[in-house]
Amino acid sequence: MRREKIKKPIYKKWWVWLLAIVIIGAALGGGEDEQTVADGGNEVAQEAADTPEEQPEELIEPSDEVVEVGIGVPAMIADVSFTVNSLEETKEISSGNEFIENATTEGKYVILEITVKNDKKEALTINSSYFSLETVDGVVYEPNTDGKVMMAMMDEDDFFLQQVNPGLSKTGKVVFEVGEDLDLNTAILKGQTGFWGTESVEISLKQ
Incomplete structure (x- = not known):
């Protein structure tokens, strides 16, 4: 009389747990990357806000003013x-x-x-x-x-x-x-x- 092979529930198979661990790890890693990118963007934005805006140098135009010296003045x-x-x-x-x-x-x-x-x-x-x-x-x-x-x-x-x-x-x-x-x-x-x-x-x- 042939014995029937009893199938294990799917949650008892080792490869199912391995696959689940990989998926969870990938999800957690992606979240951290997204958080790092977000944090990096916030830091750049904060640095830009903290850095004083460089004002363009004021151009000093040469003056055409001539001091007028008159009669009797050296x-x-x-x-x-x-x-x-x-x-x-x-x-x-x-x-x-x-x-x-x-x-x-x-x-x-x-x-x-x-x-x-x-x-x-x-x-x-x-x-x-x-x-x-x-x-x-x-x-x-x-x-x-x-x-x-x-x-x-x-x-x-x-x-x-x-x-x-x-x-x-x-x-x-x-x-x-x-x-x-x-x-x-x-x-x-x-x-x-x-x-x-x-x-x-x-x-x-x-x-």
Whole structure:
């Protein structure tokens, strides 16, 4: 008589338990991974919130402001000061000499008395050509070196290749011939310390 093989309940089979353990382990591991990812995301978000937002650097635009120096006020550049002491407008320059003809113009002469002080450690050479008169429209006037003007101004000090030693100053007059309608209130005197004009000052002639 053949014996019938008794089937074990499925929960008593070893491979069923092994499979269950694997499934449970995978589920638990996935949960931890998801939690780790979530926690990592929260940490990144918290770090971003805690990190102060970098503000863009404020661009400092170069200023075009020019300090206006006027008549009677020294303008200093590279240890050399320029001062316009006085300004005169005239149509005729008197020579003060009956044998020398007066200088006249159809426009007008602008006569500036200027003092240059040298605070450098070496001698400074000044010439009348180192000065110019400029308008707001960009018109530039050079000093007048006409023979009649030079003769009429003979008794006045000028800046023809004058050497100024350290600690000393030189005062002289510079003459410009301009149009009669030129408004000097809108003009400036530009002075420089040398031939190349790398060091210069601007003095307002506004009165």
